[in-house]
Amino acid sequence: MAAELSAMSQPMASAAVVDPASLESQDSGRGGVRVKAILGRHTGFAALEQSLLEMSRGASLARDSGVSDEVLFVAAGRGTLRHGDQRHGLDPEAGVLLGAGTSYELESSEQEALRVVSVRVPALDATVLPKPAEAARPVVRRLDDQVAQSATTQREFRIVADPGCGLRSATQFVGYIPTVRAPDHFHTYDEVIYVLEGDGRFHAGQTSQAVAAGSCIQLPARTVHCLENTGQGTMRVLGVFRPAGSPAEAYYPDGTPAYKPVADATAG
16 A cells, blocks of 8 residues: 555655745635645645645634545634534644544634644545445544654654544654754655744755745655754644654665664664
8 A cells, every 4th residue: 555655646746845825715605714725636746635724713614524534733723623413622733533524614713713734635445435424523632642752863743643543544743853953864655744833944855945834845755855943942843644654764865764663772
């Protein structure tokens, strides 16, 4: 499956940084709502589709996950997610998993605007979708409740959603990047990134681009790169990648593993 997923994005896609402020909003049909399609097929990246949902105070938006599993992450604000007769409160840094074929409605609070990062994971075989009545209930997970884990060069991450909670073929996580630059490396998965906090530079090949809070990055599998934190504090990024696995899995350009778990490093 890994080879098949990589083939979805590799022929056309290249690493890219997108500033959502430069994009036009789609017509949501509702006042006070802006929907921006940031990364996906229109940028040559078929593996994942990233959008930004911005809602003014008291606004609402009806959506359907369609043929894709969908993960949401509250970047700012508070609100409510409705699914049938269920109501789920949404606080900053809450993640939501929605299975394929799920209809839902987002509502921002009367006191705060709501900004949500959506990533859809297109199905490899969309011929069979669950009926609305059979769609799984949304799973809400808060970042602060997840365990911090170690990765390369003093980096850490917390997994928000993965197959363990029902996300079938992808992993959603928040990564913590210190000011120590990691060596150039690559992953075997396709990934989309949203910068939650901090300033830095994204290096890939002969290019180097500035990134800041709100920047979005598409990263095809096996692209040698480095996301460098050039600020004073920890940079935080929201990532979603497929196929599912560990955010710590990385390789140097020669194929050598860039990170070994403590148990492996001390074995023998």
